[in-house]
Ligand SMILES: Nc1ncnc2c1ncn2[C@@H]1O[C@H](COP(=O)(O)OP(=O)(O)OP(=O)(O)O)[C@@H](O)[C@H]1O
């Protein structure tokens with residue numbers, strides 16, 4: 001089967017600085033790929049290139065067999081097929097929730113209002129936020145806003161969803177409600193590309209882990225293998241940083257009277 | 262004295278009103294063009310095109326560096342000489358006020374658009390909005406709160422500056438007042454009336470601007 005997404009010899013520069021180096025990555029339809037790697041290694045840039053928020057400088061990028069790197073690409077068309085969710089939600093603050101959700105379907109896809117609205121409401125109900133239909137973004141918690149942002153992308157009926165550290169700005173108690181929504185999409189068989197620092201989530205949701213460093217893909221592996229026996233020393237070091245925090249020994253309590261004496 | 266003063270004002274009222282009408286007409290049209298031009302300027306300035314930005318910068322600096330009065334003379338006396346194109350003085354005033362106002366409003370619109378989080382643009386793009394849709398549905402509505410108070414202040418400056426049109430022969434409200442004074446020597450009364458006129462037109466605007474600014478300060 002042809003991959004749904006295929007990067008080949010993909011290069012991206014910011015000025016003189018090369019941030020993606022000869023990237024080869026193929027994602028099958030229905031696959032859930034989690035991209036890990038240290039800060040600044042190019043994870044966000046890779047996702048942003050896929051829906052044309054950044055321009056690439058070389059190589060090939062195909063979506064469903066269609067080459068995207070070229071002057072003829074209609075990015076508006078592509079973006080309807082590739083949904084993207086950002087770290088800071090970026091809901092449109094001057095619009096109610098339902099207007100946020102309907103803007104794309106009505107103005108871009110020119111769909112019937114009642115049909116688009118029915119879909120939006122069904123998706124809202126699914127993420128448990130139907131009662132927030134007429135609320136404004138500023139009245140919602142971060143976790144609620146992020147779930148709305150996910151629904152906003154889903155309302156376009158995309159083939160792929162890109163998630164760029166969508167829980168990184170959330171308070172811990174709200175992380176779960178957002179991750180559950182993403183996991184639900186994964187179960188349904190949607191194609192997902194996920195950048196996250198939630199290692200347990202990555203391990204649970206991924207079909208494959210892609211480990212990047214300094215603009216290159218160093219390792220691609222099954223999640224269980226990646227987390228138990230990483231193939232590269234760099235991945236090993238990267239994972240150690242996370243396990244260090246998790247297995248941090250309890251600080252020995254100091255005797256109370258010490259300060260008094 | 263008091264009664265003759267009121268009598269005089271009543272007699273001169275039609276002439277003053279004609280002048281006031283000219284002032285308001287020039288100002289209103291100037292404000293209209295300044296607003297439309299300013300929004301266009303603001304949008305063009307945030308498209309990220311280097312050449313466009315250089316062009317807009319030149320336009321802005323020309324209106325910042327050269328007094329409006331000189332622009333009025335340039336258009337009124339210069340166009341016929343250099344291009345054989347003569348425009349009625351009323352429309353000269355509208356044109357110059359509109360272009361000058363557009364550069365001022367344009368800078369305000371640009372600033373308001375640039376103050377929006379970059380993510381708003383990207384979120385709009387990522388649901389497939391096209392260029393003008395992005396501005397019409399996402400960016401300009403959100404910039405509106407920030408740009409309205411300073412834009413209203415520019416409107417009051419346009420109204421006040423419209424009095425320069427007298428120098429290219431438009432009989433606006435000040436010119437009308439001067440004509441009455443030449444006839445009657447009642448300068449205190451007439452200038453008092455002119456003062457009142459500009460105050461009544463401009464004060465509500467600047468008050469509205471202040472109220473909106475306070476109300477939207479935290480939005
Ligand atoms: N607009 C830009 N202009 C110049 N350099 C940029 C720009 N955006 C990103 N970079 C650089 O590109 C590199 C990759 O950035 P990117 O945001 O893709 O990293 P990341 O892996 O997503 O990091 P993080 O985990 O911190 O989000 C970094 O070195 C960054 O400084």
Ligand SMILES: [Mg+2]
Nearest residue numbers: 043044045165
């Ligand atoms: Mg990033």
